[in-house]
Amino acid sequence: MSQPVVFVTGASTGIGFEAARRLAAHGFTVYAGARRVEKMEPLRADGVRILPLDVTDDASMGAAVGEILAAHGRIDVLVNNAGYGSYGSLEEVALAEGRRQFEVNLFGLARMTQLVLPAMRAAGRGRIINISSIGGKMYEPLGAWYHATKFAVEGLSDSLRVEVKPHGIDVSIIEPGGTQSEWGAISAEGLLANSGSGPYAAQAKVVAAALASTDGSAMSSHPEVIAEAIVHAASSKRPRTRYPVGRGARAILLLRRLLPDRAFDVVLWTIYRRFPG
Numbered sequence: 001m002s003q004p005v006v007f008v009t010g011a012s013t014g015i016g017f018e019a020a021r022r023l024a025a026h027g028f029t030v031y032a033g034a035r036r037v038e039k040m041e042p043l044r045a046d047g048v049r050i051l052p053l054d055v056t057d058d059a060s061m062g063a064a065v066g067e068i069l070a071a072h073g074r075i076d077v078l079v080n081n082a083g084y085g086s087y088g089s090l091e092e093v094a095l096a097e098g099r100r101q102f103e104v105n106l107f108g109l110a111r112m113t114q115l116v117l118p119a120m121r122a123a124g125r126g127r128i129i130n131i132s133s134i135g136g137k138m139y140e141p142l143g144a145w146y147h148a149t150k151f152a153v154e155g156l157s158d159s160l161r162v163e164v165k166p167h168g169i170d171v172s173i174i175e176p177g178g179t180q181s182e183w184g185a186i187s188a189e190g191l192l193a194n195s196g197s198g199p200y201a202a203q204a205k206v207v208a209a210a211l212a213s214t215d216g217s218a219m220s221s222h223p224e225v226i227a228e229a230i231v232h233a234a235s236s237k238r239p240r241t242r243y244p245v246g247r248g249a250r251a252i253l254l255l256r257r258l259l260p261d262r263a264f265d266v267v268l269w270t271i272y273r274r275f276p277g
Helices: 014-025 037-046 057-070 094-121 144-167 182-194 201-213 223-235 249-260 261-271
Strands: 004-008 029-034 049-052 077-080 127-133 169-176 240-243
Touching: 004 014, 004 037, 004 057, 004 094, 014 029, 014 037, 014 077, 014 223, 029 037, 029 057, 037 049, 049 057, 057 127, 077 094, 077 223, 094 127, 094 144, 094 169, 127 144, 127 223, 144 169, 169 223, 169 249, 182 201, 201 261, 223 240, 240 249
Parallel strands: 004 029, 004 077, 029 049, 077 127, 127 169, 169 240
Antiparallel strands: none
């Protein structure tokens, strides 16, 4: 077979950008999609092919998948990375924003998967790699909508894994911890816009400081670390079902599994109080 074909969504920055680079370096034919096409231009130097992609627009998703299938007749690996973090108190965040968070983080992922599955089934093989988060197993104050989407990605991926296995298709979940990218600063900005004044302001300032700190924190990992896990999931003969990856990811998930809820609440606030609001 010729080089396996992979499509990475949300590839304009961070994890998606580095995953596209690393996959190309490992011999994949890589397509990268995002709304901010100009941000992906440097990927061309790595041999990555760039497509406009909006995971809230069915026509955009269909056109991107159709272009790859027309060129290669198949998509061997889909990396569902597109997403963002919407933060703010449940009381103050508009329902329209909550719906948008689900539209990007969950329904876009689901629709992209629907579009690639027929060709994967016909080929009798394929990989779906869904970028979740340790946030799909734990929680944060003022992060109800974001964590709800990641919990949903975990459940969707588990069900999907079982139903497509008879067709030769594997499903893996990547669960990063804090990652050095613009994600944290953007999430912090949205949090303060939603809840930076009013009854949740004190909490919002502390949580926003923690989110914004991930770009340079010693507790966060470079996107290349997460990208390597994606390469493993895409290329391994027997990919894992889950990849907790990055500094602190396994430790936090272990604490969540072992501690009662109220004890874990205390751990969360102990961590956040390190960041002055």
